[in-house]
Amino acid sequence: MTQSSFQFSKAKELFPGGVNSPVRSYEPYPRYIASGKGASIYDVDGSSYTDYCLAYGPLILGHAHPSMKRALSKASEIGVNFGAPTEFEVDLGSSIKEAIPAMQKMRFTSSGTEATMHAIRLARSYTKKNIIIKAEGCFHGSHDYALIKAGSGALTHGEPSSPGIPEEVAGSVAIAAFNDIDSFRKVIREKQGKVAAVIVEPVMGNAGVILPERGFLADLRELTSENDILLIFDEVITGFRFHYGAYHTQIGVTPDLITLGKIIGGGLPIGAFGGSADIMNQVSPEGKTYVSGTFSANVLSMLGGIETLRVLKEADYSSLTKMIGKMSSELSSVIERYVQCSVNHIGTMFQIFFNRREVRNYSDAIGSDQKQFLRYFRFALDSGIYMPPSTFETNFVSFAHTEEDMGRLISMTEEFFKQ
Numbered sequence: 001m002t003q004s005s006f007q008f009s010k011a012k013e014l015f016p017g018g019v020n021s022p023v024r025s026y027e028p029y030p031r032y033i034a035s036g037k038g039a040s041i042y043d044v045d046g047s048s049y050t051d052y053c054l055a056y057g058p059l060i061l062g063h064a065h066p067s068m069k070r071a072l073s074k075a076s077e078i079g080v081n082f083g084a085p086t087e088f089e090v091d092l093g094s095s096i097k098e099a100i101p102a103m104q105k106m107r108f109t110s111s112g113t114e115a116t117m118h119a120i121r122l123a124r125s126y127t128k129k130n131i132i133i134k135a136e137g138c139f140h141g142s143h144d145y146a147l148i149k150a151g152s153g154a155l156t157h158g159e160p161s162s163p164g165i166p167e168e169v170a171g172s173v174a175i176a177a178f179n180d181i182d183s184f185r186k187v188i189r190e191k192q193g194k195v196a197a198v199i200v201e202p203v204m205g206n207a208g209v210i211l212p213e214r215g216f217l218a219d220l221r222e223l224t225s226e227n228d229i230l231l232i233f234d235e236v237i238t239g240f241r242f243h244y245g246a247y248h249t250q251i252g253v254t255p256d257l258i259t260l261g262k263i264i265g266g267g268l269p270i271g272a273f274g275g276s277a278d279i280m281n282q283v284s285p286e287g288k289t290y291v292s293g294t295f296s297a298n299v300l301s302m303l304g305g306i307e308t309l310r311v312l313k314e315a316d317y318s319s320l321t322k323m324i325g326k327m328s329s330e331l332s333s334v335i336e337r338y339v340q341c342s343v344n345h346i347g348t349m350f351q352i353f354f355n356r357r358e359v360r361n362y363s364d365a366i367g368s369d370q371k372q373f374l375r376y377f378r379f380a381l382d383s384g385i386y387m388p389p390s391t392f393e394t395n396f397v398s399f400a401h402t403e404e405d406m407g408r409l410i411s412m413t414e415e416f417f418k419q
Contacts, residue, residue: 002045003032003043003044003045004029004030004031004032004043004044004045005028005029007032007044008029008030008032018030023056023388023389023390023393025389026374026377026389031043031045031047031049031381031386032044035063035064036051036062036063036064037062037063037064038062038063038064038400039051039062039063039398039400039401039402039405040063041063041386047384048384049381049384049385049386050384050385050386050401050405050408050409051063051386052385052386052387052388052395052396052397052409053386053387053388053393053395053396054396054398055267056262056388056393056394056396057205057237057241057262057263057394057396058261058262058263058265058266058267059266059267059396059398060240060241060263060308060312060348060396060398060399061266061308061311061312061398061399061400062398062399062400062401063400065266065308065311065400067266067307067308067310067311068266068267068304068307068308070303070307071266071268071300071303071304071306071307072300072303072304074303075299075300075303078299079299080298080299080300081294081295081298081299081300082299083294085297086297086299086302088297088299088302088303088306089108089297089302091302091306092108092264092302092305092306092309093106093108095305095306095309095310095313096260096264096272096274096309097274099240099244099245099246099309099313100239100245100246100249100258100260100274101249102246102248102249102254102255102258102274102275102276103258103272103274103275104274104275104276104277104280105274105275105276105277105280105281106272106273106274106275106280107272107273107274107280107283107291107296108270108271108272108296108297108301108302109270109271109272109273109291109293109296110269110270110271110293110295110296110298110301111141111261111269111270111271112140112141112234112236112259112260112261112262112271113140113141113142113143113271114141114271114293115141115236115259115260115261115271115272115273116140116141116143116199116232116234116236116259116273117141117143118273118291119197119199119232119257119259119273120132120196120197120199120232121289121291122257122273122279122280122282122283122289122291123196123197123230123232123256123257124196124197125282125287125288125289126196126230126279126282126289127196127197127228127229127230129193129194129195129196130172130194130196131172131173131174131191131194131195131196132172132173132174132195132196132197132198132199133173133174133175133176133184133187133188133191133195133197133198133199133229134173134174134175134176134198134199134200135175135176135177135178135200135201135204135362136175136176136177136178136361136362136363137178137204137206137207137210137361137362137365137366138178138199138200138201138204138206138207138234139201139205139206139207140199140201140234140236140259141236174187174190174191174195175187176198177361177362177363178200178204178210178212178216178360178361178362179210179212179213179216179360179361180361181216181219181220181223184198184220184223185223188223188227188229195227195229196229196230197224197229197230197231197232197256197257198220198224198229198230198231198232199232199234200217200220200231200232200233200234201233201234201235201237201238202217202233202234202235202238202247202248202251202253203237203238203247203346203349204362205237205238205349205394206237206392206393206394207362207365207366207392208344208351208353208359208365208368208391208392208393208394209344209345209346209349209350209351209394210344210359210360210361210362210364210365211344211346211360213360217248217251217253218251218252218253220253221253221254221255224256230255230256230257230279231255231256231257232255232256232257232258232259233246233247233248233255233257233258233259234259235247235248235258235259235260236259236260236261236262236271237261237262237349237394239258239260239261239262239263239264240263240264240309240312241263241347241348241349242317242321242346242347242348243317244309244312244313244315244317246258246260255275256275256276256279257273257274257275257279258273258274258275259271259272259273260272260273260274263308263312264305264308264309265301265304265305265308266304266305266307266308267304268300268301268304268305269295269301270301270304270305315399317347320348320397320399320401321347321348323397323403323406324345324347324348324350324397324406325345326406327350327406327409327410328343328345328350330410331343331350331352331409331410331413334410334413334414334417335352335413335417337417338417339354339372339417340354340355340356341353341354341355342355342357342358342359344359348396348397348398349394349395349396349397350394350395350397351391351393351394351395352373352376352391353365353368353373353391354368354369354372354373354376354391355367355368355369365391365392368391370390370391373390373391374389375416376413376416377389377390379412379415379416379419380409380412380416383412383415384408385408385409385412
């Protein structure tokens with residue numbers, strides 16, 4: 001018996017399914033990780049892996065980066081949380097506002113789930129309307145209003161929604177199709193005058209990697225503005241991933257509200273939502289929309305974010321993006337010698353779909369061969385490469401990864417198909 005299997009046998013007596021998040025579950029048992037350094041992680045049995053999961057996205061600098069050591073060291077000296085304002089939240093908030101001007105004001109939370117939950121409540125409060133429209137397959141956390149036709153683990157482990165959501169809640173969320181502006185137009189027409197907000201991932205990262213088609217997000221901005229509907233971009237994944245700032249600043253489409261998470265904490269628990277001052281002024285105590293949290297803007301997470309953004313501000317995103325683009329192209333060439341597939345990538349994100357058609361939305365993604373992907377995942381794991389165990393998740397690349405790391409991924413993929 002391996003140490004991982006032994007730990008899993010104990011975990012099953014403690015946690016549902018033996019895990020604390022569904023996306024960590026895979027057969028026959030998950031590898032238990034002991035440590036990480038750079039682009040590598042090491043399990044309790046002494047095996048090493050090149051890590052393309054990166055804690056599902058936050059670790060763009062890699063594991064145990066010196067910036068995080070500085071943050072942890074400072075927090076250990078001064079304290080990790082006071083339940084009171086500190087200069088560190090002002091420092092991190094100022095850096096975010098400088099990089100993302102549309103976030104004129106913001107509120108820190110403890111997770112991306114909290115950020116989207118509060119942004120939706122604020123949108124309803126501000127507009128005095130109740131209906132929310134989301135794109136099928138987009139994942140905005142695990143609260144009730146987000147788990148309607150959701151992505152991520154909701155796709156891998158059962159129905160793409162969840163029992164326990166009241167009918168009246170589900171009835172206040174309408175669904176449209178990503179990359180199909182006409183489907184949004186149709187829902188808005190059907191719900192005329194009742195729609196508070198549209199929430200969407202500008203790049204889908206929880207049904208695999210699905211890119212927005214040219215003009216889709218700009219058309220969505222125009223459509224929502226014409227109908228007095230707030231547009232929320234969920235940039236929990238995409239914030240600071242492709243450049244020092246948000247994805248929407250690259251494409252010139254400005255939403256009303258933005259949610260952030262993952263990278264802005266450098267691997268520590270964090271989230272944020274923000275937007276124009278007139279909307280954010282509705283948040284308590286300035287306004288009446290209540291938002292609170294014991295761990296919001298805690299010292300530890302603020303320091304992690306400050307140190308991470310300090311490094312990223314000087315980072316060469318373009319070189320990393322070029323390296324990943326080359327890897328993605330070579331990976332596609334290798335796989336297509338054997339089977340039809342779609343390798344989607346943008347910036348530091350990529351995913352493989354064993355699919356005969358191009359994957360451009362949720363419907364395309366769920367047509368992918370999940371069993372083939374799991375065979376590929378297990379072969380990669382046995383070959384020392386760690387990926388998220390689902391075709392509906394995203395592989396991430398950090399600044400710690402090298403061309404040699406990516407070469408090993410390509411070689412492993414060719415060996416998989418040869419066998």
